[in-house]
Amino acid sequence: MTSQKLLTVSNFSVTYDVDPPVQAVRDVSIELERGEILGLAGESGCGKTTLAYGIQRLLKPPAVITGGSAIFHDSSGEDIDLNALSDSQIQAFRWDKASMVFQGAMNALNPVMNVGKQLGDVFTTHRPRMSRSERIEECGKLLDIVGVGRDRLRSFPHELSGGMRQRVMIAMALALKPQLMIMDEPTTALDVLVQREILQQISELRRVFGFSVIFITHDLPLLLEISDRIAVMREGRIVEINTAANIYHDPQDEYTRKLLASFPSLTGERGDFVRGARGNQIEKQSEMAL
Numbered sequence: 001m002t003s004q005k006l007l008t009v010s011n012f013s014v015t016y017d018v019d020p021p022v023q024a025v026r027d028v029s030i031e032l033e034r035g036e037i038l039g040l041a042g043e044s045g046c047g048k049t050t051l052a053y054g055i056q057r058l059l060k061p062p063a064v065i066t067g068g069s070a071i072f073h074d075s076s077g078e079d080i081d082l083n084a085l086s087d088s089q090i091q092a093f094r095w096d097k098a099s100m101v102f103q104g105a106m107n108a109l110n111p112v113m114n115v116g117k118q119l120g121d122v123f124t125t126h127r128p129r130m131s132r133s134e135r136i137e138e139c140g141k142l143l144d145i146v147g148v149g150r151d152r153l154r155s156f157p158h159e160l161s162g163g164m165r166q167r168v169m170i171a172m173a174l175a176l177k178p179q180l181m182i183m184d185e186p187t188t189a190l191d192v193l194v195q196r197e198i199l200q201q202i203s204e205l206r207r208v209f210g211f212s213v214i215f216i217t218h219d220l221p222l223l224l225e226i227s228d229r230i231a232v233m234r235e236g237r238i239v240e241i242n243t244a245a246n247i248y249h250d251p252q253d254e255y256t257r258k259l260l261a262s263f264p265s266l267t268g269e270r271g272d273f274v275r276g277a278r279g280n281q282i283e284k285q286s287e288m289a290l
């Protein structure tokens with residue numbers, strides 16, 4: 001039986017080596033459970049993206065990881081120290097075991113290549129022994145899973161809406177059945193209805209495939225809806241980590257209270273939150289009619 005923990009981040013610190021240096025992430029420790037959606041909240045500049053990129057070793061100079069570790073508890077039973085991997089090892093690790101979807105990822109699609117080919121490239125790189133027909137079948141399945149539909153395999157990015165393109169990016173992140181997906185403001189650029197549909201789908205896919213999600217956004221109301229637990233970051237530190245319900249109903253840290261109060265929709269009658277029917281979501285009553 002493998003451990004239920006998926007990721008242990010200990011005393012993780014990142015500094016941007018500029019003048020004066022910016023200590024963007026300070027002594028952060030988080031344990032992520034298998035299958036859990038962990039929300040990372042906090043105002044712009046508090047270090048959310050730096051932390052996520054740091055874990056995946058995606059930071060470039062002047063960023064320096066000044067301390068701490070990130071250990072990935074693989075489903076094989078092996079503990080992988082991400083800081084100790086060679087460049088080629090971490091490249092193989094990404095997409096395969098942990099993938100990432102970020103804001104505006106949809107604009108990262110190559111405009112002159114159809115989406116089937118772009119999805120297929122993930123398999124060509126990471127599963128070179130897969131046959132062409134298997135690859136096409138897998139890509140079709142993925143497009144069905146994310147609600148784009150396999151009939152779009154030959155579509156070019158400009159033929160798809162922003163929401164569909166972002167779904168293609170999610171399909172790409174799902175392709176190798178990773179154990180962890182890090183999503184950094186994945187739906188911020190989309191309109192509220194599309195955003196909501198995509199989030200419901202991520203939640204459902206997580207249930208089916210059992211991956212964990214670190215979901216980053218400054219949109220605390222959104223996190224309250226989709227997260228199992230929420231970590232609140234401020235000035236590079238995690239000031240509070242708790243279940244979404246406890247963060248909402250019983251915030252312990254003064255900053256968490258301030259952050260909650262800064263979203264008018266969360267206060268007063270209209271913004272009352274209830275636990276969703278599936279027990280893992282908090283739904284906002286005022287928006288449930290949508």
Ligand SMILES: Nc1ncnc2c1ncn2[C@@H]1O[C@H](COP(=O)(O)OP(=O)(O)OP(=O)(O)O)[C@@H](O)[C@H]1O
Nearest residue numbers: 016018022024043044045046047048049050051218
């Ligand atoms: N390349 C860089 N050089 C210097 N400082 C940087 C660099 N990138 C980020 N920072 C600083 O590091 C801190 C954390 O930034 P980060 O982008 O991680 O925050 P964030 O919480 O993800 O913000 P946002 O929600 O706006 O993306 C900020 O003070 C930012 O100004």
